[in-house]
Amino acid sequence: MDRKALLKDGKYLPLMEEFYSIQGEGYNTGKAAYFIRVGGCDVGCRWCDIKESWNPEIHPTKSVDKIIENILSYPAKSVVVTGGEPLLYPMDYLCEKLHEHGIESFLETCGNHKITGKWDWICLSPKKDGITLDEIYKEANELKHIVYDISDFAWAEENAKKVNGNCKLYLQPEWSNIDNILPEIIQYVKDNTKWNISLQSHKFMNIP
Secondary structure (H helix, E strand, C coil), X not given: CCHHHHHHCCCEEEEEEEEEEECCCCCCCCCEEEEEEECCCCCCCCCCCCHHHCCHHHCCEEEXXXXXXXXXXXXXXEEEEECCCHHHCCCHHHHHHHHHCCCEEEEEECCCCCCCXXXXXXXXXXXXXXXXXXXXXXXXXXXXXXXXCCHHHHHHHHHHCCCCCCCEEEEEECHHHHHHHHHHHHHHHHHCCCCEECCCHHHHCCCC
């Protein structure tokens, strides 16, 4: 069976990496979790720190059943699915298997593809070069905006108008510009208290 056919039903994924660590960003910061990073991205942000995830062809196609087996060898009951962009692929089978084992499923997405799978937590991180679907604004539990410069605040506010009333709002400094932009974010959050600050704490802890 060719690669495209293997990926069609969601029982296989182009896997860049999988590892057990601590969630370093957003609402679930500090929680032990197993990470699944799939290959493939059709946006390609200039400041992305995982550019090697963009091309799915360079990453091996791996059975979801084998991934689940690996997850079960660790004590955590949470899995973060990230990328690249996970929603390039059907996620129903993965979510179903995670829930069969009582494992929470956390999705990280830019929101430019239809939601597949039933998720316990959806972190939406819109990108200026992508088109975020209305349905994902409505379903998101968390809106996480990456802030490179002060012009990003206005765009973050536009996106905040579109999410549901229970969605948590986060501003996160882009890592390469953190020294310059973090003071601006701190002041912005002090002035606009609906927002929270997310930091890439895993980088400070020197963990994946």
